[in-house]
Amino acid sequence: MSFNSVLPMSKRDLLALIGRSAGASAMYFAMSGLGQAHASPFAGVPKLDGDTKGASVLILGAGLAGLVAALELRRAGYKVQVLEYNDRVGGRSWTLRGGDTYTELGGATQNCEFAPGNYINPGPWRIPHNHYAIMHYCQELGVPLEPFMQLNYNAYVHSTKAFGGVPQRYRHIQADFLGHVSELMVKAVNKNALSDAVTKEDGEILLAALKNLGALDKDYRYVAGPASSERRGWAKGPGGGLSAEPVASDPLTLETVLQSGLWRNISASLSSTHHTAIFQPVGGMDMIPRAFEKHVGDAIRLNSKVTAITQDERGVIAAYVDTKTGEKLTAKADWCICTIPLSILSQIEMNVSPEMTAAIGAVPYEASLKVGLEFKRRFWEQDEQIYGGISSTDLPIGQISYPSTGYGGKGKAALLGAYAFGAAAYEYTSLPPAERIARTVEWGAKIHPQYKAEFLNGISVGWHRVPWTQGCFGTWSPEARAEHYKNLCQIDGRIMLAGEHASYIPAWQEGGITSALDAIGRLHQRVMAG
Amino acid sequence: MKRTTFVMAMAASLVSASIAASALAQSAAEPAGVGQTGIVGMGDADGAFITPGKFSEPTGEKMYKRVCAGCHMPDAKGAKGAGMYPALARAENLASGDYTLYVVLKGKHGMPAVGRMMTDQQVADVVNYVRMNFGNKYKDRVTAAQVKDVR
Numbered sequence: 001m002s003f004n005s006v007l008p009m010s011k012r013d014l015l016a017l018i019g020r021s022a023g024a025s026a027m028y029f030a031m032s033g034l035g036q037a038h039a040s041p042f043a044g045v046p047k048l049d050g051d052t053k054g055a056s057v058l059i060l061g062a063g064l065a066g067l068v069a070a071l072e073l074r075r076a077g078y079k080v081q082v083l084e085y086n087d088r089v090g091g092r093s094w095t096l097r098g099g100d101t102y103t104e105l106g107g108a109t110q111n112c113e114f115a116p117g118n119y120i121n122p123g124p125w126r127i128p129h130n131h132y133a134i135m136h137y138c139q140e141l142g143v144p145l146e147p148f149m150q151l152n153y154n155a156y157v158h159s160t161k162a163f164g165g166v167p168q169r170y171r172h173i174q175a176d177f178l179g180h181v182s183e184l185m186v187k188a189v190n191k192n193a194l195s196d197a198v199t200k201e202d203g204e205i206l207l208a209a210l211k212n213l214g215a216l217d218k219d220y221r222y223v224a225g226p227a228s229s230e231r232r233g234w235a236k237g238p239g240g241g242l243s244a245e246p247v248a249s250d251p252l253t254l255e256t257v258l259q260s261g262l263w264r265n266i267s268a269s270l271s272s273t274h275h276t277a278i279f280q281p282v283g284g285m286d287m288i289p290r291a292f293e294k295h296v297g298d299a300i301r302l303n304s305k306v307t308a309i310t311q312d313e314r315g316v317i318a319a320y321v322d323t324k325t326g327e328k329l330t331a332k333a334d335w336c337i338c339t340i341p342l343s344i345l346s347q348i349e350m351n352v353s354p355e356m357t358a359a360i361g362a363v364p365y366e367a368s369l370k371v372g373l374e375f376k377r378r379f380w381e382q383d384e385q386i387y388g389g390i391s392s393t394d395l396p397i398g399q400i401s402y403p404s405t406g407y408g409g410k411g412k413a414a415l416l417g418a419y420a421f422g423a424a425a426y427e428y429t430s431l432p433p434a435e436r437i438a439r440t441v442e443w444g445a446k447i448h449p450q451y452k453a454e455f456l457n458g459i460s461v462g463w464h465r466v467p468w469t470q471g472c473f474g475t476w477s478p479e480a481r482a483e484h485y486k487n488l489c490q491i492d493g494r495i496m497l498a499g500e501h502a503s504y505i506p507a508w509q510e511g512g513i514t515s516a517l518d519a520i521g522r523l524h525q526r527v528m529a530g
Numbered sequence: 531m532k533r534t535t536f537v538m539a540m541a542a543s544l545v546s547a548s549i550a551a552s553a554l555a556q557s558a559a560e561p562a563g564v565g566q567t568g569i570v571g572m573g574d575a576d577g578a579f580i581t582p583g584k585f586s587e588p589t590g591e592k593m594y595k596r597v598c599a600g601c602h603m604p605d606a607k608g609a610k611g612a613g614m615y616p617a618l619a620r621a622e623n624l625a626s627g628d629y630t631l632y633v634v635l636k637g638k639h640g641m642p643a644v645g646r647m648m649t650d651q652q653v654a655d656v657v658n659y660v661r662m663n664f665g666n667k668y669k670d671r672v673t674a675a676q677v678k679d680v681r
Contacts, residue, residue, distance in 0.1 A: 085612045105601075105609035305612055343640025344613040364642040367600070396579045423585050423597075423647050427578040430600035464601050467611025470640050 040510050042133035046521035048076030050528045055079070057523070058316055058333035060309070062300050063091025065339040065498040065512035067292035068137065069520050070299055076524065081331055082296070083304040083320055085468045088286075089293050091339075092123035092469065093509060095284030096372065096459055104465035110433050113374065113457040117406065118414035120372030121285040122461035123472075124509050125401075125416075126150070129277045131510035133517065134288070138281065141291035145279040149404040151269040152389020158447050159394050162260035167391065167447045173257060174266045175215065175231035179222030180254035182214020224248045265392045273508065280404060288509075304329075306340065309350040311494045335527070337519055339499040339512070341365070343470040352492040359484035363501055365471020367425035371397070371440040371460040373417035378409060379450040395443045396424035412456060417444050429462030436460040474501035489515075496523055584647040590659025593652060597644065598660070606664035613640075619664035627672040628680075630657045635680055650674035650681065 057073050059066045062084035074080045096102060098114035126148050127134055138145055153174070156167035188194050189203045189210075198206055211220055215227040222228060229235075229248040236247035257263060268274060281287040293300070308319040316336035321328055338345065343365040350357075380386040380402050388404040397418035406413065417440040420428050428436055437458035445451035463472035476485065489502050498519040503511030573580035577587035578596040587593040595604065601615045602608055608617035616623070624630050634653050635645035645653045651674040661668040 105611055105615065106603050340612075341640075346639040347613040361639045363640070364637045365640040367642065394582070396582070422582045424579055424582050426585075426597045426600050426644070430596055430598075430604075462600065467609075470601070470611070470613055470615065471642075475642065 040130060040132045040505070040514060042131075042136065042510075042514055042517070045072055045136075046517055046524070048072065048520065048524045050524075052077040052524075052527060055335065055527050056081070056315075056333040058083070058318055058331055058336045059339065060306055060318060060336065061085075061091060061339035061341075061499070062089040062289070062302075063339055063499065063512060064093050064134075064289065064292075064509050065500070065516040066091075066337070067289055067296060068513050068516040069337045069339070069498060070296040071292060072517070072520055073523075074296060074299065076520075079333070080296070080299045081333060082300040083306060083318060083331060084300055084302050085305050085323070087302050088289075089297070089300060089302075090286045090289030093285050093289050094123050095119050095121050095286040096461075097284065102459065102461065103467075104433070104462070105467050105470075106465060108433050108465075110459050112372075112459045114372070114414050114459075115374065115412040118374055118403075118412060119284045120370065120414060120416055120459070121280075122370050122372075124285055124507070125280060126274075127279040127281070127509070128273045128275065129279070130272060130275070131505075131508065133513040134509050135279075137292075137513065138279075138288060141288075141295075143287050143291045144282040146282050146405060147276075148278045148280040149388025149402070150274050150276065150278050150390065152386060152402075154384075155386050155389040155402070156391035156393075156447055157262045157265035158391060159261055159265075160446075161394070162262055165446060167393075168260075168262060169233070170266065172232050172252065173260070173262045175228065176222075176252045176254075176257050177263045177266065179214040179216065179228055179231070179251060180257060182210040182216055183220065183222040184254075185210050186216065186220045222251060224250045268390075268392065282405070301331075306348060309336065309338065309348060309495065311336070311351060316494050334494065335523060336495045337516070337523065338495060338497050339516070341469045341471070341499065342474055342501050344468065345497075350495070352495055353487075355484075355487040356490065356492045356495075356497075359488035360497075362480045362484045363474040363476060365464070365469065366473050366475045366507075367421065367429060367462075367464055368472035369418060369420045369425045369428045369436070369460065369462040370416060371418035371436060371458055372414050373437070373440060373444070373451075373458040374412055374414040374456045375451075375454040376412060376456055377454060378403075378413045379454055380415070380448060381407065383450060384448070391447060393443075393447060395446060396420055396428060397440055397443045398424070400444060400447060417441070417458065418460075425462070426464070428460075429464050433460050436462070473507035476506060489518075491522060491526060585644075585652060587652065590652075590655035590657070591663075593648070593656040594659055594663075598656065601641070606660070618660050619666070621664075621666060624661050624666055625668060627657060627661060627668065627670055628676070630661060631672050631677060632680055635677065645677070645681070650677040653677045 056079035059069050059080060059082040062082050066082055067089065070080050070082050096112045097119045098112055098116060100112040101109055103109040127145065129135065153171040155170050157170050157173050158167040186207055189206055207220065210216065214222055215231045216222055217225050217227055225248050228251050232249055232251060234246045235249040238244060238246035303323045304320045305323050306318050306320045310317045315332055315334045318331045320331065342360050342363045346361045386402055387407050388402050391400045393399065398420045401416035403413055403415055431439065437460055440458065441451050441455050464470060488497055496519045498516040500506055500508065500511035502515040505511030576592040576596060580586040585593060585597055587596050602618050606617060606619040608615040618624065631653060634657060635643060637643035654672050654674045654677050657672050660666065
């Protein structure tokens with residue numbers, strides 16, 4: 001093969017590469033055909049029929065898991081009381097807007113200076129269409145949704161190690177990678193190199209499919225011309241009138257695309273939790289908890305820090321402190337659904353079984369950080385024709401996500417300037433907030449030089465510094481899940497746990513909601529059984 | 531306006547820092563090889579922000595300041611909210627070097643196993659640093675070989 005001279009790559013390596021990259025979509029399509037792609041198991045709210053005989057439930061935490069439990073248990077006739085640490089409902093379902101303040105562990109306080117209408121969601125920010133439970137509640141509670149622009153072909157993919165650090169358009173890398181790989185596959189079919197895997201008849205079909213997939217020309221080549229330019233964009237686009245004739249663009253070479261490493265950046269939106277259609281609540285993620293609050297707000301006590309949870313054969317007592325007055329109080333109920341994150345719950349005295357105690361202590365919480373930046377104008381739209389979507393980069397900021405709303409606006413606008421994980425998230429979090437923001441501007445300017453002239457203000461949330469979660473979400477290792485997950489989710493006397501940590505959908509709101517629905521269904525069965 | 535001025539000053543200082551750091555990235559103890567996923571290719575002179583999948587801080591002090599301080603705070607006094615981060619300053623728990631090493635390597639409760647993103651030597655260095663600073667005076671040292679055994 002022609003590139004053997006520049007890349008020491010065997011046919012097997014090449015096929016492995018295709019399997020990892022181009023084949024990711026093919027593999028996904030095959031999997032979803034077999035029904036194996038992940039979709040939420042939500043099949044409706046469990047029926048909680050029967051006389052609850054005045055049974056009471058104490059719910060700890062007013063995040064989405066606690067709010068769902070409160071709403072549904074109250075509908076079923078239970079007496080419900082909710083204790084919440086923060087001075088607002090929602091937990092990680094949270095939005096920061098102008099006028100909001102946020103004080104992190106260590107005492108640093110940030111004031112959000114965004115203009116009216118601008119916001120960031122420091123926690124969850126997307127609602128996949130196949131997260132059926134949260135879609136159900138948005139529809140039932142009348143929370144307006146709008147499309148979240150996950151995949152934007154005109155956004156950038158960026159590597160500090162490729163193209164001299166100059167960002168590339170997603171469409172160029174994606175079209176050129178698929179085009180070249182398709183052309184190579186055609187060559188392999190024509191040399192009968194795949195005869196052990198593909199029949200002669202299917203080989204003919206494969207050629208047609210590859211021509212289609214890769215935008216190949218009539219001779220099955222990926223070259224400059226109408227087919228490739230329709231994918232990657234023209235050098236001069238077609239228009240009307242005398243000067244209308246389009247000029248084809250030149251694809252990057254296979255070698256350039258492979259060695260850039262940017263093929264890594266074109267598969268994120270293939271995962272089923274990032275498929276179109278994907279949504280966000282109009283105005284911010286906290287529109288969802290606010291909608292629940294209208295129904296169950298009168299049952300929620302804010303500013304309540306739980307310090308101990310004690311059960312006996314008659315019921316459950318939670319000791320808590322009013323964080324505003326310092327007053328020590330208790331709340332009692334027949335049953336308790338505790339949604340406190342395990343990072344916090346592992347520090348709270350609670351008389352459950354040794355197995356549940358071990359499970360609560362077995363789940364580390366992930367580092368992650370987001371930075372929101374506000375700019376004087378939408379230069380990404382006005383100068384670069386990027387309307388929503390995400391640019392991805394190997395810089396510590398990880399990505400830049402442009403607002404999926406307010407397109408074409410003339411005024412100030414806010415974007416997500418960093419969404420960091422891994423080592424960089426720890427290092428980012430350890431910086432003072434002002435320095436995090438300064439770094440975010442500095443790094444982002446490598447993709448958008450306009451940053452420095454247009455920047456107004458920013459706000460950052462390093463999740464390990466969040467006082468009520470001490471981390472972003474529970475990270476289950478396969479070993480920990482095998483040993484502890486069932487023990488975590490069992491009813492222990494009169495106590496049950498719920499939240500994203502008690503789910504197989506970590507970090508997503510769908511995990512918290514489906515765990516709450518599962519918990520209340522089992523709790524109700526127990527109550528009905530007497 | 532004040533903040534904008536601050537950012538400009540930061541920006542200026544970072545330009546020189548990132549030039550120094552890209553040199554350091556190539557000479558670090560375990561530089562990421564060409565072709566490895568997601569090389570940052572820049573970073574700070576003290577080892578922060580060099581590779582996304584591991585820590586490149588070369589000394590215990592730098593590791594503490596750039597990584598551990600995120601939770602345990604720069605003064606190692608911990609913090610309190612709905613729960614708390616334990617103080618590492620004047621901490622009796624640190625009397626055992628083996629225990630300290632174990633927690634860094636394996637994590638504890640909500641604390642991730644941060645030592646997985648460090649070399650054996652880095653784990654030993656940061657354990658030794660914390661046990662001899664912030665009011666702690668535990669003079670016995672843990673070694674990279676001990677870390678290797680526990681890992």
